[in-house]
Amino acid sequence: MRNPCPCYSGKAYADCCQPLHHGLAAPNAERLMRSRYSAYALKLPDYILQTWQADTRPTTLTQEDLKGIKWLKLQVLSHTQVDADHALVKFVATFQSGQQKKEQLTEHSRFSRESGQWLYIDGQID
Structure with a gap:
């Protein structure tokens, strides 16, 4: 696939995350x-x-804060809709920092919907 989305959805970036990055909720x-x-x-x-x-x-x-880490893969483990305006997402992200070996981060993230827009609240890292 040409220009696959970095989020590993299996879709092209233009059909997946790019519209959100450009303002789509x-x-x-x-x-x-x-x-x-x-x-x-x-x-x-x-x-x-x-x-x-x-x-x-x-x-x-x-951008300087984001330098030095290369994000390699995303795997969504679960998405739980708690109620109309709250949700939980558990995921594993694989990354590499500098010349170090690949590492994985597992996070349980909390989200809320405010004025019709989903927002990240925080996450607990395993």
């Missing part, structure tokens, strides 16, 4: 999480901040 928490993973992989700090709930997001995030 994510239809659910899993799609938002996938688009955020792609934003980390593509080094899009503005999108990451825009999709992070105001109470928990960092004050700033720059």
Whole structure:
């Protein structure tokens, strides 16, 4: 496939995360999480901040902050819709930092929908 999406959805980037990166609202928490993973992989700090709930997001995030980590693979393990405005997503992300060997991060992420838009709240790392 030409220009596959970094989120490992099996779709082209133009048909998957790119529309969200350009302003389309994510239809659910899993799609938002996938688009955020792609934003980390593509080094899009503005999108990451825009999709992070105001109470928990960092004050700033720059491309410099995102340097040094290469995101290699995403596997979504579960997506649970808690109620109409809250959801949980569990995923494993494979990454490489500098010349180090590949590592995996497993996270249980919390999401909320505010004014019709899904936002990342926080995550617990295993």
